[in-house]
Amino acid sequence: MIADMKFFLDTANVKEIAQAHEMGVLDGVTTNPTLLSKEGRDPVQVLKEICAIVDGPVNAEVISTDCEGMLREARRWAELDEKIVVKIPMTREGMKAVRKLSEEDIPTNVTLVFSPTQALIAAKAGADYVSPFVGRLDDRSEDGMDLVSKIIQIFDNYGFETEVIVASIRHPMHVVEAALMGADIATMPYAVFEKLFEHPLTDLGLQQFLADWGKLKR
Ligand code: G3P
Numbered sequence: 001m002i003a004d005m006k007f008f009l010d011t012a013n014v015k016e017i018a019q020a021h022e023m024g025v026l027d028g029v030t031t032n033p034t035l036l037s038k039e040g041r042d043p044v045q046v047l048k049e050i051c052a053i054v055d056g057p058v059n060a061e062v063i064s065t066d067c068e069g070m071l072r073e074a075r076r077w078a079e080l081d082e083k084i085v086v087k088i089p090m091t092r093e094g095m096k097a098v099r100k101l102s103e104e105d106i107p108t109n110v111t112l113v114f115s116p117t118q119a120l121i122a123a124k125a126g127a128d129y130v131s132p133f134v135g136r137l138d139d140r141s142e143d144g145m146d147l148v149s150k151i152i153q154i155f156d157n158y159g160f161e162t163e164v165i166v167a168s169i170r171h172p173m174h175v176v177e178a179a180l181m182g183a184d185i186a187t188m189p190y191a192v193f194e195k196l197f198e199h200p201l202t203d204l205g206l207q208q209f210l211a212d213w214g215k216l217k218r
Helices: 014-022 033-039 043-053 067-080 092-103 116-125 134-138 144-158 172-181 190-195 200-215
Strands: 006-010 028-030 058-061 084-089 108-113 129-132 163-166 185-188
Touching: 006 014, 006 190, 014 043, 014 190, 028 185, 033 043, 043 058, 043 067, 067 084, 067 092, 084 092, 092 108, 092 116, 108 116, 116 129, 116 144, 129 144, 134 144, 144 163, 144 172, 163 172, 172 185, 172 190, 185 190
Parallel strands: 006 028, 006 185, 028 058, 058 084, 084 108, 108 129, 129 163, 163 185
Antiparallel strands: none
């Protein structure tokens, strides 16, 4: 059994990361070029700020498409902070880079994973993490969580230590299903993270408790 299910925030927004960190249950952060671009600031500065807040892994992605370029970028990202995990896309060039980076002890997360064979290849190449994108599969009427279940079974069959990051999460049920399957990590937008805390019966119950306490003659 895995000791803990880790919650990552899938954002490059420092304010959201600081708020989630305060809750005491944030284990890491994933970013990608789209998320960093949304912030409209120097990505290196943003990543530095994120690393200063978060205790766990902070994922930064390469944008090169050739192995040499990816290696150059990965080494630069890794120099930024020891928390950095380098996201590498699931391509042939990407897998060559993952193999080299694993020999250099630079942690990698293989991203844009949409099939069990892609996850298996990433694990064989030496990836520390794989990121199946469940929401993007669901958007195409394919079953994202079924992919996660298959990847977990394959990794268990062979004792791969590669951790499964359930990515492209759209709602809390993705998190629940990921936990039921024993996925290592769920990375989610801040809006989904917030929803994990909420239930209307909690609010109503608390309201009632406080109202009843107020009626007590003290
Ligand atoms: O960061 C990778 C992944 O979580 C992206 O999600 O919402 O763009 O499909 P999304």
